[in-house]
Amino acid sequence: MLKGTLDLLILRTIEIQxxxxxxxxxxxxxxxGGTFVVKPGSLFPALHRLEQEGYIEGAWGESDQGRRAKxxxxxxxxxxxxTTERRSWDRIVTAVGQVLDPA
Amino acid sequence: MLKGTLDLLILRTIEIQxxxxxxxxxxxxxxxGGTFVVKPGSLFPALHRLEQEGYIEGAWGESDQGRRAKxxxxxxxxxxxxTTERRSWDRIVTAVGQVLDPA
DNA sequence: TGTTCTATATAGATCACCTATGTCTGAACG
DNA sequence: CGTTCAGACATAGGTGATCTATATAGAACA
Numbered sequence: 001m002l003k004g005t006l007d008l009l010i011l012r013t014i015e016i017q018x019x020x021x022x023x024x025x026x027x028x029x030x031x032x033g034g035t036f037v038v039k040p041g042s043l044f045p046a047l048h049r050l051e052q053e054g055y056i057e058g059a060w061g062e063s064d065q066g067r068r069a070k071x072x073x074x075x076x077x078x079x080x081x082x083t084t085e086r087r088s089w090d091r092i093v094t095a096v097g098q099v100l101d102p103a
Numbered sequence: 104m105l106k107g108t109l110d111l112l113i114l115r116t117i118e119i120q121x122x123x124x125x126x127x128x129x130x131x132x133x134x135x136g137g138t139f140v141v142k143p144g145s146l147f148p149a150l151h152r153l154e155q156e157g158y159i160e161g162a163w164g165e166s167d168q169g170r171r172a173k174x175x176x177x178x179x180x181x182x183x184x185x186t187t188e189r190r191s192w193d194r195i196v197t198a199v200g201q202v203l204d205p206a
Numbered sequence: 207t208g209t210t211c212t213a214t215a216t217a218g219a220t221c222a223c224c225t226a227t228g229t230c231t232g233a234a235c236g
Numbered sequence: 237c238g239t240t241c242a243g244a245c246a247t248a249g250g251t252g253a254t255c256t257a258t259a260t261a262g263a264a265c266a
Contacts, residue, residue, distance in 0.1 A: 001195075001254080002105065002106070002107050002195050003105070003106035003107060003221095003222080003223095003252090003253055003254065004105050004106060004253080005199060006197075006253080006254075007104075008199070009199070010127060012202055012203055013145070013202060016192075016205070020212070020213065020214090021215095022212075022213060022214080028202060028210080029156035031201050031202055031205055032201050032202060033196035033201075034196075035138050035194055035197075035198035036197070036198055036202075038184050039254095039255070039256085040215080040257060041215090041216085041217095041256065041257075041258095042122065042254055042255060043214095043215080043255080044214065044215060044254085045215090045253090046253090046254090047214095047217090047245085053241095054213080057127060063212075063213075065211095065212070066263095067131075067211095067212055067213065067262080067263075068212095068213075068214095068261090068262070068263090069212085069213060069214080070213085070214070081114075085205065089199065089203075091138055092104075092105050092108075092138070093196055094138075095135040095136075096111070096134075096192065097133050098108055099111075099112050099115055099116060099131060099134055099139075100111075100115050100192075100207075100221085102119070102134055104222090106223065106253080106254095107222080108213080109223080110224080119240055123244075123245090124244070124245065124246095125244060125245080126245075142223095142224070143245075143246080144223080144224060144225065144226075144227095144246090144247080144248095145222085145224065146245095147245065147246055147247080148222090148223085148246090148247080149222090150209055150245095151246090155264085165244075166244075167243095168243070170231080170232075170242095170244065171230090171231065171232085171243095171244075171245095172243085172244060172245085173244085174244075177260095182233090193230085193233055
């Protein structure tokens with residue numbers, strides 16, 4: 001996948017609804033129709049980093065299937081970060097568009 | 104800048120018009136209003152790689168200021184590559200959009 | 207009880223990109 | 237003429253995010 005977008009995708013996914021780790025990647029794969037597949041080895045380090053930086057919070061709970069799972073939800077700082085990440089993403093999309101199809 | 108988009112930007116820039124190395128980065132910086140600034144240390148390795156892979160061709164010529172410069176133009180293979188890169192980019196933008204704003 | 211599935215976890219490798227620096231050439235200028 | 241300066245190209249070395257591969261634990265089930 002595209003480097004630099006993972007935080008954005010994770011933050012937005014758990015902003016919509018708190019989820020456990022693999023639930024986040026399942027949701028991303030599902031909603032993008034398989035375009036983005038975030039594997040555990042990419043997912044968990046990212047979650048740990050985001051938690052350490054205070055953008056998300058994890059607490060042990062249960063998954064949909066009743067299994068023990070760490071459920072993450074977004075923090076106030078995370079919402080703030082998400083806003084700036086979205087802006088940054090929009091800016092990038094615009095800029096690439098300008099190069100691809102100059103006015 | 105966003106990793107994975109450099110080839111796309113370079114290929115499209117010299118497809119529109121052949122340019123020498125620094126001319127490419129000048130053009131990208133100018134048209135994106137400074138959002139993307141490709142510095143020589145990123146640019147030249149990318150150009151060499153693209154040339155080695157047959158997507159662009161360089162030939163010694165002159166810059167706008169009459170200096171000795173290596174002018175690159177896109178090859179047939181480069182156009183093909185550009186097409187697939189554009190498709191890939193569109194797909195990514197769509198997928199991120201789906202995560203950010205689910206239907 | 208041993209196999210499988212869900213779920214979390216981590217080490218190590220990879221690869222693109224960035225920082226910093228170097229080299230070459232020609233022009234301008236004293 | 238020598239020196240300096242700027243345009244242009246080049247490369248080494250580092251960084252950081254992501255991927256590959258593997259490991260661990262508990263629950264279910266045969």
